[in-house]
Amino acid sequence: MHKPRARDLGLPFPGQTGPFNAITDVAGVTVGFATLTDPSRDMRTGVTAIRPRNDVGVPVPVWAGHYALNGNGEMTGTHWIDDAGYMIGPVCITNTHGVGAVHHGVTRWMIEHYAEFFRQDHGWAMPVVAETYDGVLNDINALHVTPDDAIAALLTAKSGHVGEGSCGGGNGMIAYQFKxxxxxxxxxxxxxxxxxxxxxxxxxxxxxxxxxxxxxTPVGQLMPEGVFERGLPQREMGSIIVVLITDAPLSGLSLRQVAKRAALGIGRGGTPGGNSSGDIFLALSVANPGPMPQRAAAVLTKTEINGELIDPLYLAAVQAVEEAVVNAIVAGEDVATFKPAGQIVPGIDTKRLAALF
Incomplete structure (x- = not known):
């Protein structure tokens, strides 16, 4: 049964959403999942795939910027994003030990999907693959995620409604000690x-x-039930990956500034960004589509929002991140732990949450 989202519970988040209240409200953006669940194998993990563009044959660059609030995590491809201000292909998110397998799968998918580019040019694939740790609910050392899972997630990518909670890479994840x-x-x-x-x-x-x-509202203090401590470090552990996509025209420099605002969005939820947390953010713009630089003219002409007028965009980013985190938690259901065994990570009581507002 479909669980209510945060707004369905009457939580008065500010700002106007798109029709799906999802990343797919940006035209052309699609999302797919490979969700791997098998309790007999201690498996609860997966892959989330985001395609910013519906390109094929030859990739169309997407303007990009990235920011790491705390670096105890991984997002591949960001060195080139920092220098070039753009990326090509999809973004995938998985678990910490699945990065290599997903990178391999996305590379294979890119070589096939952009066949003309790799056949005619000296094309290279530098996929963006990010991770968070799911070893409490999943046997992460069993390396359940394979390259084929990454390809499967990409092949299912679609527009419209986006699954939440235990979907794709989010399958084994915990936030604020709720599923x-x-x-x-x-x-x-x-x-x-x-x-x-x-x-x-x-x-x-x-x-x-x-x-x-x-x-x-201090929800965590008002709803402390179900927190287990035995067998876990007594500090914040885990991570958050944030992907922001807009159709507003922005440069790579401006997008790095947008990515920084994700820190304000997650901060509204209360996290201090602990030392054991990898908080890594990516901001993309699908505006200004054009050829790969090696196929482009010597002088490029692009539009860009004046930085003196950009504050409404920053606010939109902060508000969207804040609500997305709560949507992830609201979608959670009770799940048994793998390490330590014998515990339950609870889904939040949505009726009690709604009653607080």
Missing amino acids: AGTGTSSRVFEIGGRRYTMGCLVQANHGRRSDFQVLG
Whole structure:
């Protein structure tokens, strides 16, 4: 049965959403999942795939910027994003020990999907693959995720509604000591008389219950039940990956500034960004489509929002991240632990949460 999302519970999040309140509200963006669950094998993990563009044959660059609030995690491909301000191909999210397998699978998919580019040019694939740790609910050392799982997630990518909670890479994830995982949201905003969309997808696996806030209400302190400590470090452990995509025209430099705002979005939930947490953020713009640089003219012409007018976009990013995290938690259900065994990570009591508002 479909669980209600945060807004369905009456939580008064600010801002106007797109029709799906999802990252797919940005035209052309698609999301797919490979969700791997087998209790007999201690398997609860997966892969989430985000395709910013519906390109094929020859990739069309996507303008990009990245920011790491805390670096105890991985997001491949970001060195080139920092230098070039763009990326090609999809973004995938999985568990910590699945990065290599997913990278291999995405590379294979890119070579096949952009066959003309790799056949005619000296094409290279530098996929963006990010991770968070799911070893409490999944036997992460069994290396359940394979390259084929990454390809399967990419082949299922679609527009419209996006699954949340235990979907894809979010399958084994925990946030604020509630079952969480994948969450998404969007905002519509105006700059200079034009409407744009900001979409967000998170893989939420961070935070301590006592810190958890929703719209300024100390939910974690009001709902402390179900927290288990035995067998776990007594500190924040886990991570969060945030992917922001907009159709507003922005440079790589501006997108790095947008990626920084994800820190403000997750901070609204109460996390301090603990030392054991990998909090890594990616911001993309699908505006200004054009050829690969090696096929482009010597001088490029692009549009870009004036930085002096960009604040509504920053606010949209912060609001979308904040709501996406809560959507990930609201979608959670009770799950038994793998390490330590014999515990339960609870799904949040949505009726009690709604009653607080």
